[in-house]
Amino acid sequence: MAMRRFFNMGAAAALLAAACAAHADATLDKIHERGKVAVGVLVNGGVFGSIDPATQQLVGWNPELARALAQGLGVQVDLVPVQTATRVQFLISGKVDLLVASMELNPERAEILGYAPTPFYRVGGAAAIRKDSGIHKWEDLRGKPVCVSQGSSFADPLTKQYGAQVKGYKSSSDSLLALRGGQCVAAVHDSTLIYPLLKSNPEWSGYEAPIADTILPAISVVWTRKGEKDTIAAVDKIVRGWHRSGWLIDTEKRLGIEPALPLLQELKQQAEKEGWAPVTAKAASQPPAAGK
Amino acid sequence: MIDTVLQAWVSFCKPLGLNYGFVLDASERASFVHGLWVTLELCAWTMPVSLLFGVLIAAGLSNGPAWVRGPLRGFVELTRNTPTLVQLYCAFLVLNMLITQHLGTANPLTPFIWVVLVVGLHKAVFHAEALRAGIEAVPPVMLESARSLAFTRGQTLLRVQLPLAVRFALPALVNNLVDLVKMTAIASAIAVGDVTYESIMIWSHRDNVLELLLLILIYFGLLTWLVSVLGRWLEQRLRMPGYGQ
Numbered sequence: 001m002a003m004r005r006f007f008n009m010g011a012a013a014a015l016l017a018a019a020c021a022a023h024a025d026a027t028l029d030k031i032h033e034r035g036k037v038a039v040g041v042l043v044n045g046g047v048f049g050s051i052d053p054a055t056q057q058l059v060g061w062n063p064e065l066a067r068a069l070a071q072g073l074g075v076q077v078d079l080v081p082v083q084t085a086t087r088v089q090f091l092i093s094g095k096v097d098l099l100v101a102s103m104e105l106n107p108e109r110a111e112i113l114g115y116a117p118t119p120f121y122r123v124g125g126a127a128a129i130r131k132d133s134g135i136h137k138w139e140d141l142r143g144k145p146v147c148v149s150q151g152s153s154f155a156d157p158l159t160k161q162y163g164a165q166v167k168g169y170k171s172s173s174d175s176l177l178a179l180r181g182g183q184c185v186a187a188v189h190d191s192t193l194i195y196p197l198l199k200s201n202p203e204w205s206g207y208e209a210p211i212a213d214t215i216l217p218a219i220s221v222v223w224t225r226k227g228e229k230d231t232i233a234a235v236d237k238i239v240r241g242w243h244r245s246g247w248l249i250d251t252e253k254r255l256g257i258e259p260a261l262p263l264l265q266e267l268k269q270q271a272e273k274e275g276w277a278p279v280t281a282k283a284a285s286q287p288p289a290a291g292k
Numbered sequence: 293m294i295d296t297v298l299q300a301w302v303s304f305c306k307p308l309g310l311n312y313g314f315v316l317d318a319s320e321r322a323s324f325v326h327g328l329w330v331t332l333e334l335c336a337w338t339m340p341v342s343l344l345f346g347v348l349i350a351a352g353l354s355n356g357p358a359w360v361r362g363p364l365r366g367f368v369e370l371t372r373n374t375p376t377l378v379q380l381y382c383a384f385l386v387l388n389m390l391i392t393q394h395l396g397t398a399n400p401l402t403p404f405i406w407v408v409l410v411v412g413l414h415k416a417v418f419h420a421e422a423l424r425a426g427i428e429a430v431p432p433v434m435l436e437s438a439r440s441l442a443f444t445r446g447q448t449l450l451r452v453q454l455p456l457a458v459r460f461a462l463p464a465l466v467n468n469l470v471d472l473v474k475m476t477a478i479a480s481a482i483a484v485g486d487v488t489y490e491s492i493m494i495w496s497h498r499d500n501v502l503e504l505l506l507l508i509l510i511y512f513g514l515l516t517w518l519v520s521v522l523g524r525w526l527e528q529r530l531r532m533p534g535y536g537q
Binding site: 084085086088089108109112113147150151152153159160166167169170174177181182183 | 384392396399403493497
């Protein structure tokens with residue numbers, strides 16, 4: 001009896017898998033049919049994604065890439081702001097078709113999601129620490145409370161490798177507030193968030209990023225649902241084209257992202273050697289098509 | 293033994309599309325179990341705190357002098373009409389930061405204590421309103437009899453009004469306590485390691501949201517069911533034959 005039930009379940013699962021396989025590439029069809037692609041973008045402040053207070057538009061690296069992706073696909077864009085803890089659900093449940101959400105590649109994610117293999121960035125974690133703390137390397141965080149945002153991939157190495165007591169807050173801004181409230185000795189976030197913040201914001205003059213190397217550096221890719229081969233191929237072609245035309249390097253410069261990422265130069269050289277077809281997105285000075 | 297059971301469970305759920313692999317990882321399992329425990333601790337603290345303050349506020353509102361009633365009414369309205377999450381953020385991220393800036397590391401208020409205070413006081417207000425309804429439902433003749441027996445105001449409250457008021461208010465109070473149990477989940481917003489927080493930390497790493505949400509639902513369902521069973525038992529026990537029913 002139990003055996004039969006087990007087999008029935010297996011059959012049902014196989015059917016389900018087959019049904020999914022048959023519709024695996026329906027997303028690309030759907031995107032073209034609607035003339036619109038929904039892209040989840042992470043907007044957590046700073047040059048990688050923020051809201052322009054004057055126009056209420058989403059601006060920065062993630063939104064620009066999302067708009068350029070839509071341009072490359074020849075459709076309008078629907079920018080959907082997502083949060084770290086729930087972005088994967090937005091993708092799986094179909095609320096968005098693609099994720100450009102500072103979501104780095106790791107084996108666990110690669111198992112459940114699809115992605116365009118050519119990276120568009122590489123990010124590691126940096127720690128904002130009070131200047132008088134006497135912390136100089138990751139090992140110094142052992143046994144000390146460290147703030148991160150919920151969903152951060154740095155939580156794992158911080159706990160397991162460096163023995164820190166990780167506290168996850170709803171968002172990176174809560175985590176940074178908690179650092180200033182004395183709840184932790186360091187706040188660890190993407191280096192792309194920490195470095196510009198400490199450099200430009202006078203409120204953070206009492207803090208620094210004294211640890212030279214970043215934690216868990218990993219490449220950022222565009223994520224899709226699992227097995228959507230056509231969508232992945234179409235997106236990857238666009239990302240490769242950005243490298244070939246140098247558009248990513250230009251965008252990095254235009255947005256004032258520094259230090260410049262050597263990976264982008266390397267990929268440009270590779271693109272030239274292998275003859276990827278160039279893609280350049282139109283300048284973002286024009287009002288974006290359908291963002292909000 | 294436990295390992296075999298867990299292993300069997302994981303392989304049973306796998307073909308259903310549910311990946312409970314995290315229970316086989318010792319550290320993730322430990323943090324999840326810790327989360328279950330912290331949620332219990334939160335309930336164990338917030339319930340008495342909310343009831344205590346609920347009785348105090350209700351007593352102040354119905355029997356206190358005007359200079360007590362005024363501010364209390366203001367507190368009730370403010371607390372009742374703003375979201376608990378916002379109150380928690382204000383208390384922890386703003387108030388606590390100011391306290392820390394003055395006291396430095398000597399600040400004794402941990403995130404756990406802030407959750408107990410904010411959630412406890414928030415629910416206390418609702419208890420107070422439920423109790424006030426009960427207090428006002430006590431027939432005036434009873435108070436008259438109490439006065440004629442030379443009870444003081446305090447004695448009347450403690451020995452006549454409150455015992456009756458609690459009976460009238462009990463269904464509403466139990467309702468509030470059920471809500472209180474669910475409300476402890478906001479502790480996750482400020483990194484107090486309750487079951488919701490630990491689950492978020494696990495699923496943000498493994499992306500097994502559905503699996504963990506099912507566990508959270510079952511767990512909170514169990515806790516709230518226990519509270520309502522307790523409530524029904526109390527109602528039975530405190531029932532006065534011929535009164536109300």
